[in-house]
Amino acid sequence: MAAAVALLLFLSAQGAAPVLGFTRGDFPEDFVFGAATSAYQYEGAVAEDGRSPSIWDTFTHAGRMPDKSNGDIAADGYHKYKDDVNLVTDTNLEAYRFSISWSRLIPKGRGTVNPKGLEYYNNLIDELVRHGVQVHVMMYQLDLPQVLEDEYCGWLNPRIVEDFTAYADLCFKEFGDRVSYWTTLDEVNVAAIGSYDIGQIPPGRCSDPFGVTKCTVGNSSVEPYIAAHNMLLAHASATRLYRAKYQAVQKGVVGINIYTLWPYPLTNSTADLEATQRFRDFYLGWIVEPLVFGDYPQAVKKNVGSRLPSFTKVQSEAVRGTLDFIGINHYYSVYVNARPLAKGIRDFALDISADYRGSRTDPPIGQQAPTSIPADPKGLQLLVEYLNEAYGNLPVYIQETGYATRNGSLHDTERVDYMKNHIKSTLTALRNGANVKGYFAWCFMDVFEYLTGFKSHYGLYRVDFEDHALPRQARLSARWYSEFLRNKEIQIREENELDDAGSHAQQ
Numbered sequence: 001m002a003a004a005v006a007l008l009l010f011l012s013a014q015g016a017a018p019v020l021g022f023t024r025g026d027f028p029e030d031f032v033f034g035a036a037t038s039a040y041q042y043e044g045a046v047a048e049d050g051r052s053p054s055i056w057d058t059f060t061h062a063g064r065m066p067d068k069s070n071g072d073i074a075a076d077g078y079h080k081y082k083d084d085v086n087l088v089t090d091t092n093l094e095a096y097r098f099s100i101s102w103s104r105l106i107p108k109g110r111g112t113v114n115p116k117g118l119e120y121y122n123n124l125i126d127e128l129v130r131h132g133v134q135v136h137v138m139m140y141q142l143d144l145p146q147v148l149e150d151e152y153c154g155w156l157n158p159r160i161v162e163d164f165t166a167y168a169d170l171c172f173k174e175f176g177d178r179v180s181y182w183t184t185l186d187e188v189n190v191a192a193i194g195s196y197d198i199g200q201i202p203p204g205r206c207s208d209p210f211g212v213t214k215c216t217v218g219n220s221s222v223e224p225y226i227a228a229h230n231m232l233l234a235h236a237s238a239t240r241l242y243r244a245k246y247q248a249v250q251k252g253v254v255g256i257n258i259y260t261l262w263p264y265p266l267t268n269s270t271a272d273l274e275a276t277q278r279f280r281d282f283y284l285g286w287i288v289e290p291l292v293f294g295d296y297p298q299a300v301k302k303n304v305g306s307r308l309p310s311f312t313k314v315q316s317e318a319v320r321g322t323l324d325f326i327g328i329n330h331y332y333s334v335y336v337n338a339r340p341l342a343k344g345i346r347d348f349a350l351d352i353s354a355d356y357r358g359s360r361t362d363p364p365i366g367q368q369a370p371t372s373i374p375a376d377p378k379g380l381q382l383l384v385e386y387l388n389e390a391y392g393n394l395p396v397y398i399q400e401t402g403y404a405t406r407n408g409s410l411h412d413t414e415r416v417d418y419m420k421n422h423i424k425s426t427l428t429a430l431r432n433g434a435n436v437k438g439y440f441a442w443c444f445m446d447v448f449e450y451l452t453g454f455k456s457h458y459g460l461y462r463v464d465f466e467d468h469a470l471p472r473q474a475r476l477s478a479r480w481y482s483e484f485l486r487n488k489e490i491q492i493r494e495e496n497e498l499d500d501a502g503s504h505a506q507q
């Protein structure tokens with residue numbers, strides 16, 4: 001999703017080391033390298049073959065994107081998936097992650113299945129399997145069927161648990177013979193904050209003074225916590241269903257995804273060190289701790305108080321132990337210092353009782369992404385190691401990490417540097433004993449971005465959105481990745497040797 005990533009971000013070049021110093025062969029055989037896309041951001045064909053609108057269609061058509069764009073056509077993956085799977089193969093990807101559009105599969109949110117939707121995902125999965133690509137499925141990348149939002153306010157209502165579980169059941173039943181890696185929900189923390197606190201993503205609810213724009217409906221102090229609570233219950237319910245009904249035969253795993261930032265203390269004062277831990281408890285622990293230990297972190301309970309839903313004994317038992325892995329979307333680090341807990345009305349950011357910024361020297365930011373963020377590969381290593389240490393050594397999949405440019409240049413040397421340094425940092429974590437199992441670049445190609453529409457580009461492949469044919473072109477990063485993954489033994493060359501002619505010309 002690349003949510004909460006800077007709208008206009010310019011990552012500083014990382015000054016690549018003169019020698020890469022590692023190869024694909026340094027990673028275990030069962031570690032997977034891949035890339036990701038998501039349904040609304042990639043597929044287009046929003047009104048085709050029986051798909052009903054999701055909350056993203058409603059939001060974009062109300063003109064709520066900064067560039068007034070929408071995903072009506074996006075990268076037209078619905079029609080181009082076959083060619084795109086060929087690109088997946090060209091790039092030597094070992095795995096591919098996509099998300100399923102709930103409203104394409106079950107247009108009324110529950111009940112009748114849309115045969116055309118089923119056919120599309122079956123075809124896509126078959127195509128990947130035929131090419132020997134491991135399939136990773138995200139069941140929900142923030143695109144709730146609008147009908148469920150209209151009927152009962154979606155994630156704010158516990159009724160969502162039953163509907164999500166039935167949707168997940170259908171996915172397991174129809175696709176589980178070929179899919180072993182399931183993630184229930186994407187960026188649960190950011191979904192709750194972005195949708196219900198700052199109102200930056202659909203359904204765009206908030207209350208003054210917390211929204212990114214004037215708020216008309218919502219309650220920023222309580223709704224994010226209610227939504228996240230229902231997401232946790234929904235995840236747990238779907239996972240328990242999988243374990244009871246499918247896992248023995250299908251032998252797959254089910255995890256959840258969180259948006260992550262690695263926090264460094266701004267100073268070594270006790271107050272800043274405590275604020276940094278509080279930041280981890282709010283951003284990571286809020287979602288992961290209930291699923292591992294059965295309850296919210298103490299720091300979250302203390303500062304949110306009665307606005308935080310509590311787990312009944314039965315719910316606590318139901319959510320505890322329902323993670324086979326933790327999926328993370330990770331882009332950058334922040335620097336954290338303590339601030340006094342605000343009196344009066346608070347939202348998530350104020351509840352943390354900390355200020356944070358993208359670099360040591362920046363002024364503090366609110367919940368919106370900072371505008372300039374140095375890439376910090378080390379933060380990824382520290383984060384993975386922390387997750388292992390804090391939450392029982394569960395496997396971690398890096399499900400999104402990547403680099404945005406505004407100009408969309410094909411010669412994306414900054415993205416190549418970003419990938420090298422983050423892959424290296426992942427290897428360092430592995431060598432330190434971390435249980436990290438996969439690395440997926442965001443994004444496989446340029447797509448409709450949830451925060452910036454078509455104003456920023458994350459793709460390994462460039463998509464020319466000005467051209468109706470939406471042609472794809474390999475960027476330098478696609479060629480670099482392809483070369484890295486092709487060559488398991490031989491140390492790969494530096495990118496200055498891998499010129500624009502690229503690896504393909506040299507094979």
Ligand SMILES: *[C@@H]1O[C@H](CO)[C@@H](O)[C@H](O)[C@H]1NC(C)=O
Pocket residue numbers: 207208218219220221222
């Ligand atoms: C939000 O909900 C809380 C708790 O129910 C309430 O005290 C507060 O007034 C509500 N705020 C708004 C803006 O409705």
Ligand SMILES: *[C@@H]1O[C@H](CO)[C@@H](O)[C@H](O)[C@H]1NC(C)=O
Pocket residue numbers: 265266267268
């Ligand atoms: C805090 O202490 C650590 C460990 O001693 C040190 O590496 C780091 O540079 C210090 N940070 C600051 C901001 O002084």
Ligand SMILES: *[C@@H]1O[C@H](CO)[C@@H](O)[C@H](O)[C@H]1NC(C)=O
Pocket residue numbers: 010404405406407408409414
């Ligand atoms: C595109 O932007 C990057 C920074 O993101 C810059 O380094 C590069 O020179 C730009 N390329 C072109 C062709 O403008």
